[in-house]
């Protein structure tokens with residue numbers, strides 16, 4: 375691998391009139407776990423899509439281990455755990471089928487799974503503790519189990535980088551603990567991990583570093599520094615770390631913060 379695991383340099387992305395990323399820059403070294411924080415609409419999913427090569431930036435460049443994102447993705451280097459709302463849960467695929475998708479890059483164009491593919495899938499299912507659910511239609515899992523199925527897909531793929539979009543949203547405690555443990559294991563095996571999350575309390579335990587995003591990277595550093603109230607206020611316009619803040623109140627504050635940011639932009 376040449377250069378950092380992820381290099382995002384002055385990347386700008388528009389959706390029509392909407393400016394989603396505005397000269398955003400981020401460098402992430404291999405085997406690090408980085409938490410991506412920003413309010414709704416700050417560009418987190420767009421940043422993921424740019425890193426995966428699903429969206430071409432209007433300006434700037436992205437390199438994954440020194441190569442283009444599309445090359446990295448074709449080589450199976452990037453695992454992706456999407457936001458729940460981005461998945462069609464009615465699709466007639468079993469949990470095992472979803473995990474097997476991680477092996478497509480290892481198969482010929484006939485897509486016939488080899489013994490090694492099947493073994494990799496079973497091992498990944500065991501690692502995420504979903505062996506007993508392997509035959510179930512993917513939509514029949516709980517929120518946390520669904521996330522674990524996608525983590526297993528990345529593991530089966532042999533991904534050297536994992537991008538997780540809100541992996542803890544709507545997730546039970548067991549799944550959260552399993553996912554956290556797995557991400558730590560994957561990072562210690564050399565996998566680079568970028569996680570978008572609204573769960574600020576969990577972030578310091580999970581992440582080596584954190585990024586505050588608001589169309590551009592406002593701040594990047596150690597979680598305990600980035601999560602200082604004054605920095606969060608800059609990104610969210612509220613004291614989101616106040617542990618006594620009821621969730622509904624927090625959501626309301628967040629909406630207010632959103633409106634304020636929109637009026638700034």
Ligand SMILES: Nc1ncnc2c1ncn2[C@@H]1O[C@H](COP(=O)(O)OP(=O)(O)OP(=O)(O)O)[C@@H](O)[C@H]1O
Pocket residue numbers: 389390392393394412413414415416417418419420421
């Ligand atoms: N396909 C699209 N077409 C038009 N606008 C879009 C599209 N996708 C995202 N946007 C807009 O781009 C901006 C950034 O969106 P993005 O989904 O990247 O933010 P986000 O930080 O992931 O938000 P959330 O936390 O709500 O998932 C938002 O203003 C959003 O409305």
